[in-house]
Every structure is written in C-alpha cells, then in structure tokens.
Amino acid sequence: TEPNVERKVAELTKSIETNSRMEHPMPSHDTSQLTRPLVALIGCGPSGIFFLHALATQQRELERRGDTEGLAALPRVTCFEAADGPGGMWRSHSKDHSKENTPNMYEALWCNIPKEMMEFHDYTFEEHFGGRQVPAYLPRECMLEYIKQRAQSRGPGVFASASGQDISHEAFNVAEGKKIFDACMGKKTQNHISGNRLHSIKFQTRVRNVNYNSATKKFEILFDCSRGGKVKQEASMEQYDYCIWAGGQHGKPRIPRQLLRLLRSGVSLTGDTSSDEEEDEDEAVPYKGTILHSSHMSEFCAAVNGKRVVLIGDGGSAEDLALYAVKQRASMVYVLSRSGYGDSVDNGSWPGPVNSMTGKVEPKVKVHIALPCRVVQNGTGLMCAAMFWNEESESYEIDDDEDPIVLEKIDTVIFCTGYVPNQDCLSPDLRFQRVEESDEFWTAAADFKMRRNALTEELGDVEPSEDLDFSANTIPGVYQNVLLSNHRMMYMAERASEYPLLELDIAAWQCLAYITGKATLPEKRDIERIVKEQMEEEMQVPYLRWEIDMNYFDAINELPHNHWSDGWSDPRAKELMEQYARHLVGALARNMRNAKYPVDFGTAETLNDLGNKFFQLLLRKISSRRELDPDSKEAEWRTYRDADPLTFESIYTGQAAAPLPKRWLELDLDGSRTSFQLKN
Structure with a gap:
C-alpha cells in the first residue's frame, strides 16, 4: 500500500544517505567511475535498449579518440526491467509471465510501418540479413530481433544481468527451433567495447516507488526482485543523480x-x-x-x-x-x-x-x-x-x-482505444501528462493568419479558437524529453509519431547530451517562446491545425462527404499531405541536431538529400493506404502491406524491399509464423 511504501522509503533513505555511491560498485579500477553521474533507467523495451546503445556507441567513439575527459562525463546506468529479458511491449503475450491482458504485442502482429522508416544508420537491414532483400512490412518478432541485434553489435554482453550473467542467448534467444534469423545470430561481435561496461540491467525487477529528495538532490528508487510473479527478496533502495522513464506510454488499457x-x-x-x-x-x-x-x-x-x-x-x-x-x-x-x-x-x-x-x-x-x-x-x-x-x-x-x-x-x-502510461511507481510530481489529459491551453497571436493552402479557397480565413490545445507532438510540462520542474527527470516517450522508433533513438541521444553537458536547456521564458512558435508553425499545416484548433476542426467537418481531400487522386489532396509530411520530417531534422544525433537530415527549413529520401518514404507510407482502389481486380485481397516493394528503398544502402512470399491475408493461416531466414 502507499503508506507502507512511504515508510519503507523513509527507512531505507536513512540507512544509505551517507554511502549511496557504494551501492554501485564498478567492475573497473578506473577512479573516474567514482564521480560519474548515476542514472536510473526504468524499462528495457526499445527506449531503454536505445539509451544503452547510445551510451555504448559514445563510449566506443571516445575510447577510439582517446578522449578521457569525454569518457569521464559518461554516466553509470542501472536499467530496471520487470520482465526476464529486453523488448518491453514488443515481446509477445506468450513471453509475458506476469499476467494476462498486458499491453504486449500479440504473437501474430505485423508492423504497420515499413522497415525502411525504422532502419538505423549504424546497423542496416542489409547488414542484418546478410545482404538478402526482405519485405517492407515485417512480423513483430523480426523487428524486435533487429532492435536487439543492433544493440548487441556494440558488445555481446549488452544484455548481461546485474549479476554478470549474460542472458542474451537464454531468455529471449530466437535461434531455437523455428525462430528467425538464426544464421545472423552472434555475427556482429567483433566491434565490442572495452571491458569497462558503464551499465547493468536488473531483470525481473519491479520498481515500486521513485521519489526525488530535494535535500540530497537524489532520486530514491525502491525496487524488489521477483521470479514467476513472486517477490524473490525484500525491497531495496538505491539513489541516483538522474532518472529516465523508458517504460513507454502503453502501460494500462484505456x-x-x-x-x-x-x-x-x-x-x-x-x-x-x-x-x-x-x-x-x-x-x-x-x-x-x-x-x-x-x-x-x-x-x-x-x-x-x-x-x-x-x-x-x-x-x-x-x-x-x-x-x-x-x-x-x-x-x-x-x-x-x-x-x-x-x-x-x-x-x-x-x-x-x-x-x-x-x-x-x-x-x-x-x-x-x-x-x-x-x-x-x-x-x-x-x-x-x-x-x-x-x-x-x-x-x-x-x-x-x-x-x-x-x-x-x-x-x-x-x-481499440489505446493505453495510458503506467507511471504508478513515480511520485505525482515526477509524472508527465499526455496532451489529451492536460487542461493547459495557449492563445495564438492577435495577428495570426494561416498561409494560403489547398483548403483556403473553400474554408477561407478561419478565426482561431480562443483556447487552443497543444499538439500531440508535445508533452505538457516537458521540453526535449526533460521535465521542466525537475531537469534531472527525463522521459523517452514517443509522441503521435509516424516513425516512433527513430524518434525514441533520437530521444536517447538527447537525454545523454543533457547528462554529459553537451546540451543545455534554454531559459524558461525562451522555452515558452520556442514552444509557442512551434505551435503557431503547426497551425499553418491543415492536417496538424485540426488537432489544435476546434474552430478549424469544425470548419473541416463541414466539408461535404466524398470531398476531394478524402481521396488521393486529386493533386490538392497530395499537396496537403506533402505539406504535412515535410513539416514532420523538418521537425525530425531539428531534433536530430539538438540531440547531437549522428545522422543529419538538414534543417527544419531545408532538408538535405538524406532528409528528402526519408520525406519520400513517409509519403509512400501514407499513399500505400490511400491508393488502395476498391474497383481494382486486386481489391479482393490487397492490403497496404501488399504494396509494390520496389517503392520502398533504404535511405542508407539503396536496397529495395522484396515482395511478400504470399498475399498478406494468406500468410500464417496454419498457425505458423512467417520468417525470413538467410539462404544457405
């Protein structure tokens, strides 16, 4: 219960305040470890995996350059994960041992985003599959394996437990029996980092309470270890300088x-x-x-x-x-x-x-x-x-x-109404609110006027509502993943994104940049100005403004049924979608530079060649749904996953996708799971 948790926190706080550093012994003789910032990373789903990957990538690069000062600024990270292996909600229901009806993805799920929009520059699909072409849309477990193998490319022990046991080929190995990609397993181990690993993972460990002690300026993490849903040992508490929520936004059914x-x-x-x-x-x-x-x-x-x-x-x-x-x-x-x-x-x-x-x-x-x-x-x-x-x-x-x-x-x-974050373990002052739960509003400038677009002729100049919502591309009270009321609390949470994995990978670098001092937050008044400018720029995009401005939403709803904007054949519909997509990729480019991310898409105003390739991918993702023709000969079976694979190409290698082995509706009907193994 909550009083019991508070009592336990108080007891443990008193016992460790004077020696919190000793709770984190390092497997190295390097004395700089004693002064490293300590980071609690809650969750080892994609968000947590990406942060550990970013940490290992930066460590390897700094070691290569001999940058001792940069190495000393890197944090020591402890990752807490309730499951027995990495993956988070990407692990299927059958892999979740704690309870039924969890938000985990179901076994037969296929991705609804083409893999080319979820590809990473430092571990491409061409590399992962040994040069073999595979379809644009992949089964869930294929994508999860790619995410994990990318992390393992920085060192085979990246998923070692806190006890030092490497479970990367035990609890979640997919090489057994009919599992996928067995020919790729373990082939990327030559690039491992040095033995001074800067992180540990506590699997089968449930965080019970997170509190920020303003006197000690430490986060107090109360947790216990469990196995098979049963508590294995008494609750323990450790103190940290930073806390990163990587538990996602799909914690409880809504x-x-x-x-x-x-x-x-x-x-x-x-x-x-x-x-x-x-x-x-x-x-x-x-x-x-x-x-x-x-x-x-x-x-x-x-x-x-x-x-x-x-x-x-x-x-x-x-x-x-x-x-x-x-x-x-x-x-x-x-x-x-x-x-x-x-x-x-x-x-x-x-x-x-x-x-x-x-x-x-x-x-x-x-x-x-x-x-x-x-x-x-x-x-x-x-x-x-x-x-x-x-x-x-x-x-x-x-x-x-x-x-x-x-x-x-x-x-x-x-x-099919989604989920809400399960942040029950966070004290109320450390929780973030989703936009739809917030009662915060903003007001557009008195002279605001929407630039001319394909809908202007029919809608005219729509007067903005007096109270405007913040867009789904923001989190109230959070700026660039940092809680504004406590800059040591950070969140890796996707927005209403067309490319959530890439967005989370950028967030990992952004959090790490703040912890290491490579990035600093603007002053509060500057943040308020920047956010308002962002909102007013989104108000210029019809497919974003309708989420923000109720007056504009009502105006669009007054358009007649079967309006040209509902289809894809009219050039004006494509113009609206291109405006929407270009804005999103421009914002992505800006975030990349803010985060010191190792990939560059140009600027928000001018995309470079790589950014334009990604922009075209996003348009293709959108059009693959809208171009489905009910009058075509293929309408009986065609889905967006059956789209022409040659229109999806890697922005890093140029490799095109392969067609599905069958029509998507015909796959997996016998209870088997489609896999894409390497040819012998």
Missing part, C-alpha cells in the same frame, strides 16, 4: 467509461435521441455480446471467427485488428471512428469477397464516423450516431443533424 457504461446499461448518459419510429423497445437492455479491449488478444480469435464485430476507435490498432479479423474469417467488421481522421479512415479499400452477381468486391470492413449511443434489438444491436464536442460541458454529444445507423446482430465489441 477504455472510455462513458461508452463502457453505455454497453452495460443499454443507453448513453448523453441522452437517447431515438424516435418512437426508430426504437421499438420499452426499456434499455444491456449489450449481450462479448466486450474486449485490444489487449485481450488471447480471446481474440474465438471472439471474431465467423462473428460480426465492432471495433471502437480508428487508429493503428483498429486498422491492424480489422485486417487480422478478416484473416481470422470474421463475418463482418465495423470500425467506429469519432473524428474521421484515424489510420482506419485513410484506407482507400478493404478486402472482401467478390459478389458473383455484380462482379464488385464487398468489403469485409466498413468504417463509420459514429459512436454507439444506444443498445437496441434486445441487446444484440448498436445504434450509432455522429458526435460533436461541446466546449461548455466538455464532453462529446450526439449530433442530431446526422441520421443514426443501426448495426445488427453484433457478436463482439472490441475497444
């Missing part, structure tokens, strides 16, 4: 309570708008089917096979599960979108059987811009209506101007 109550009670708390003609039931009846969250993957196949399914949410999770449900032979899948701007809405076509009478494809997935407002048909159907945001009540309400739809005989409802 289910909108209002919608869950609707399903359980039968009627929305916003009121029932159904007329007497539309509703023939005397009283509300709770929904009788199966209710799941996207984290409940152990129950997914049984819940969708031969069933009529509703997915609530329109993001990447809903898009992926809709396709996976089709692969698992769902009878019909309905995706319900609140805003109409998620990944699921961007798909130009969904697969389905051909009607023998009409010769037309009948998609097995349909997207509706609506949310449930009432349970009907004696608990088996859902009435759904368009929603709008009421600023006065600060809630979504039913739009009476739009006719509701009824989805009949629904067997399963799955919430």
